[in-house]
Amino acid sequence: MGSATRTANATGASVPRSRADAARNRERILAAAREAFVVHGPEAPLDEIARSAGVGNATVYRHFPDRDALxxxxxxxxxxxxxxxxxxxxxxxxxxxxxxxxxxxxxxxxxxxxxxxxxxxxxxxxxxxxxxxxxxxxxxxxxxxxxxxxxxxxxxxxxxxxxxxxxxxxxxxxxxxxxxxxxxxxxxxxxxxxxxxxxxxxxxxxxxxxxxxxxxxxxxxx
CATH class of the missing domain: 1.10.357.10 (Tetracycline Repressor, domain 2)
Structure with a gap:
């Protein structure tokens, strides 16, 4: 198999995996935010939500650009x-x-x-x-x-x-x-x-x- 074919296959496989990872991260963020909002209200610290979800702040903002969106x-x-x-x-x-x-x-x-x-x-x-x-x-x-x-x-x-x-x-x-x-x-x-x-x-x-x-x-x- 040529290198171009291997690259295409690898790229094709990585796209669904990336989407699945993104979907899982989104669900983790929503679950962590729900718990935080129940306890602290809508002003719960976003840093704590990211930490509870096991993701970085940048990942939270990539899915939810601001607090109202979250x-x-x-x-x-x-x-x-x-x-x-x-x-x-x-x-x-x-x-x-x-x-x-x-x-x-x-x-x-x-x-x-x-x-x-x-x-x-x-x-x-x-x-x-x-x-x-x-x-x-x-x-x-x-x-x-x-x-x-x-x-x-x-x-x-x-x-x-x-x-x-x-x-x-x-x-x-x-x-x-x-x-x-x-x-x-x-x-x-x-x-x-x-x-x-x-x-x-x-x-x-x-x-x-x-x-x-x-x-x-x-x-x-x-």
Whole structure:
């Protein structure tokens, strides 16, 4: 085989490998940034994020040119993962309630409540990528809830907005409390919440089931 052919083969093999390495680095950065943002908020030191990801600062900036781009990447990645968790739960669980339970616990593990404030503080709510991902989560959450209600496994006096609020509150760090040790407490309270969703209801809720439109109107007033 001639040297030109060997060079071409080597070059061709290196391109996919470089792309795979870049994709892995991006995922490492997003994972490290998610953990840092949950603990420290969106102003977490980028140097620490790079160190946790096992990459250099230049690699972080190559993928995410500034802090807002990194925050955007983390929020989008988490939102897309939550949507995927919802889809998998719906497809793989026979019981509609077990599908809803699996989804709620999965969303709690993603600590979406700790990341939600960053969306309203840093991004236009009309951001196309975030809007599409959020809409998918909303649609899947609604479908999971409705299926469980139709099966008689979940109380009928709640709406998808109630689930959304609960997920946000259950996974939001408490002021002055170290976030690293909150996971066991979050798991306990998620289970308490899920027990409260069961039908038949043990009490009558005040008001009407909350919709996502209710939440949006409250956000606009605040």
């Amino acid at each position: 925050v955007h990447g983390v929020v989008l990645s988490v939102t897309e993962r939550i949507a995927e968790r919802a889809r998998e739960a719906m497809e793989e669980e026979e019981s509609p309630f077990e599908a809803l339970r699996r989804y709620v616990r999965g969303a709690a593990e993603e600590r979406i409540g700790a990341l939600c404030p960053m969306i309203s503080e840093r991004f236009d709510r009309a951001d196309p990528a975030l809007d599409a991902a959020a809409t998918r989560v909303e649609d899947l959450t609604r479908l999971l809830l409705e299926r469980a209600q139709e099966a008689g496994e979940v109380r009928t006096d709640i709406g998808v907005g109630d689930v959304t609020v609960a997920l946000s509150q259950l996974t939001r760090p408490l002021p002055g409390v170290a976030t690293q040790g909150l996971a066991p407490f979050a798991e306990r309270h998620v289970r308490l919440y899920l027990d409260g969703l069961r039908a038949p209801a043990k009490s009558e809720l005040p008001g009407q089931p909350a919709t996502l439109e209710d939440l949006r109107q409250q956000h606009c007033r605040s």
